[in-house]
Amino acid sequence: MTDVDLAFDEQEYIPAVAQDADSGEVLMLAYVTEEALRKTRETGEAHYYSRSRDELWHKGGTSGHTQAVEEVRVDCDGDALLYIVDQTGGACHTGYESCFHRTVDGETVGEQVFDPDNVY
Amino acid sequence: MTDVDLAFDEQEYIPAVAQDADSGEVLMLAYVTEEALRKTRETGEAHYYSRSRDELWHKGGTSGHTQAVEEVRVDCDGDALLYIVDQTGGACHTGYESCFHRTVDGETVGEQVFDPDNVY
Numbered sequence: 001m002t003d004v005d006l007a008f009d010e011q012e013y014i015p016a017v018a019q020d021a022d023s024g025e026v027l028m029l030a031y032v033t034e035e036a037l038r039k040t041r042e043t044g045e046a047h048y049y050s051r052s053r054d055e056l057w058h059k060g061g062t063s064g065h066t067q068a069v070e071e072v073r074v075d076c077d078g079d080a081l082l083y084i085v086d087q088t089g090g091a092c093h094t095g096y097e098s099c100f101h102r103t104v105d106g107e108t109v110g111e112q113v114f115d116p117d118n119v120y
Numbered sequence: 121m122t123d124v125d126l127a128f129d130e131q132e133y134i135p136a137v138a139q140d141a142d143s144g145e146v147l148m149l150a151y152v153t154e155e156a157l158r159k160t161r162e163t164g165e166a167h168y169y170s171r172s173r174d175e176l177w178h179k180g181g182t183s184g185h186t187q188a189v190e191e192v193r194v195d196c197d198g199d200a201l202l203y204i205v206d207q208t209g210g211a212c213h214t215g216y217e218s219c220f221h222r223t224v225d226g227e228t229v230g231e232q233v234f235d236p237d238n239v240y
Contacts, residue, residue: 100195
């Protein structure tokens with residue numbers, strides 16, 4: 001499916017980082033199956049695999065906050081992906097642009113871009 | 121150890137993405153144990169856990185290509201970290217600034233910043 005060999009783990013996942021093409025912000029980290037990667041490449045919109053719901057996950061399918069994928073990169077040992085995306089709305093279900101909107105000390109560093117009560 | 125609860129997986133790892141503080145480049149994805157995170161915070165230099173060597177990994181300990189950590193962020197569900205770093209040299213053992221220097225189609229998109237033959 002890809003020219004570069006990918007090292008899916010024993011559960012057939014590979015982690016994928018989404019980065020905003022414009023701001024450079026790291027938006028989220030989620031997991032991808034072979035099917036999710038194929039759907040991403042076929043449709044041009046980011047797909048992941050929801051481990052909690054145990055199903056293919058079209059990002060933004062419910063919220064409208066889709067990610068148009070400009071490029072899919074792979075790391076040197078083939079066991080992680082990087083999606084370069086144009087994010088509609090915010091990536092995080094909490095309303096923040098990025099899921100990484102807190103330091104480990106609990107300080108908020110990110111920007112809230114929508115009110116989740118209006119979306120979900 | 122941290123104010124935010126972290127969700128280490130059943131192998132006691134949590135994935136950590138390193139992003140260059142200046143360029144915004146996503147440099148690498150690796151795994152962190154509680155000890156690796158503690159060492160990172162104590163020393164200010166990025167530590168990971170090498171799954172292949174099965175040991176604590178001080179990034180750049182051999183090559184000199186250390187990562188000074190400006191901030192450690194955590195995602196909304198506490199199961200992924202983001203290290204914002206000042207990278208000395210390049211992050212990738214192949215000599216590229218980023219481990220994500222190829223598309224999944226095998227096209228090179230990153231920049232080689234050192235000759236690995238001179239480092240390892």
